[in-house]
Amino acid sequence: MTDGRSRRREDTRQRLFVAAVELIAERGFSATTVDDIAARAGVAKGTVYYNFESKTALFEELLRHGIGLLTADFRAAVDGLPPREALAALVRAELEYIRRYRAFAQLLLSEMWRTNREWQQTLRLLRGEAIEVIAESVRAGVASGDLPADLDVGTASSALFGVGLVVAVDWLVFQPDRPIEDVQEALLGIVRRVAQT
C-alpha cells in the first residue's frame, strides 16, 4: 500500500503544506500566491495543481490536517485522566502544539473568527471537533462535582481553547524571548483558580 510512489507523493504534499502554512500565516490567504507556495516548497507550479484541486482546496486540506493533529494530541493528553488533571493536561498539550506548529497556530488565530469565507464551514466544523474533546472533560468534571456546578460547558470549553491560543500566540509574537514554561505556568495557575469549586 505505501509503495515508493505514494510515499513520494505524500512527501510533496507535506512540503506544500509546510510552505503554504508559513506564507499564509505571515501574509494571509489572499496575499499568498500559488507561485510563492510552489517556489518555497521547491516544486513546479504544475505540481501544486497535480496534487490539489485548487488553492482553496489546498488550504482546506491544510486546515483539516493541522486541526486533526491538534485533536489527536488533545485526545492523547486526556486519556484516562480525571477531570481536573485532564484540564491541566489539555493546556499543556495546546501550548506544546502551538510551540511546535507556530505558524499554523498563528494562521488559526487569524482565520478562526472570520466570517463569509469559503472555508468558514470547514473551519467551524473542525473547531467543534477539537473543542468537543475539551468539553468531554469539562462535562465529566461538572457531573462528578470536581468542577463548579454553575460552569457552562460550551462557553468554558471554547474559552479555554481560545485563551490558550491567544496567550500563546501573543507570547510568540510579542515576547519571544520569554520561556514557554512561564506562559504555561501562568495559564495553569489561572485555570486552576477558575476551576476551584
Added chain:
Amino acid sequence: MTDGRSRRREDTRQRLFVAAVELIAERGFSATTVDDIAARAGVAKGTVYYNFESKTALFEELLRHGIGLLTADFRAAVDGLPPREALAALVRAELEYIRRYRAFAQLLLSEMWRTNREWQQTLRLLRGEAIEVIAESVRAGVASGDLPADLDVGTASSALFGVGLVVAVDWLVFQPDRPIEDVQEALLGIVRRVAQT
C-alpha cells in the same frame, strides 16, 4: 471652522471607514477590493483616492481611529478608580466597545498577531498604547498590595486585553443569541478570581 465643505468631506471619510471595516472584518484586507469599499460607501472609486493616499493608508488610519476610541474608553473607565475596581471597569469597557464596534473588534482579532505586513508597526504601537492604560492599573495594584505581588505586569495586561477580545468575539461569532451580560459576568468572575491576593 466647520464649513459645509469640510463637514461633507469628514462625512465621506466616515462612510469609507464604516464600509472598509465591515468588508475587511469579513474577508480580510487583501480580499477586500477598493471598488467594494467605494460601492458600499456609495461613492466613486476616485473618491477613495481623493481622501486617502492608498488602500493601505486608509486601513492604517482606520486602525488609528478605532484603537484611539478604545484607548479613550479605557482611560475614561479607570478614571480615579482603585486598582481592583479599575480592572473590572476595564473589562466592562472592553466588552461594551466590542459590542458597539463589532466589526472592528473582529478585524483586530484577525490582524493583531499577523507578522510581516506593512501596517504591523503601526498596529504594534497602537496595541501598546491601549495596553499601557491597563498596565497602569495593574502596576498600581501590585504596588499597593491589592493584586498578587508575583503578577507580571506586562503579561497580565496583554493577557487581559487579549482574553477579552477572544472571548467576546467568539461569543459574537459562535453564540450570538447569548446575552452579553453572561459573557461579562463570566469574564468578571475569572478576573476577580485571578486577581485574588
Added chain:
DNA sequence: GTTTTTATACTGACTGGTCAGTTTAGAAAG
C-alpha cells in the same frame, strides 16, 4: 442680489500589472 471666479470634492473610464489556473511536451522515479 446677481454674476463671475475659485477652491474643493467627487466621478468613472482607463491602464498596467498581477495572479489563479491551463496546457504542453517531456523527464525522472518507481
Added chain:
DNA sequence: CTTTCTAAACTGACCAGTCAGTATAAAAAC
C-alpha cells in the same frame, strides 16, 4: 509502462491606482 513531477508559455479575469473632466459651495466682483 505508469505515476509523478518539471519547465515554460499562455489566458483571461481582476484590481490598485490614475487622470481628465464635472459638480458645487462659497467668496469676489459688480
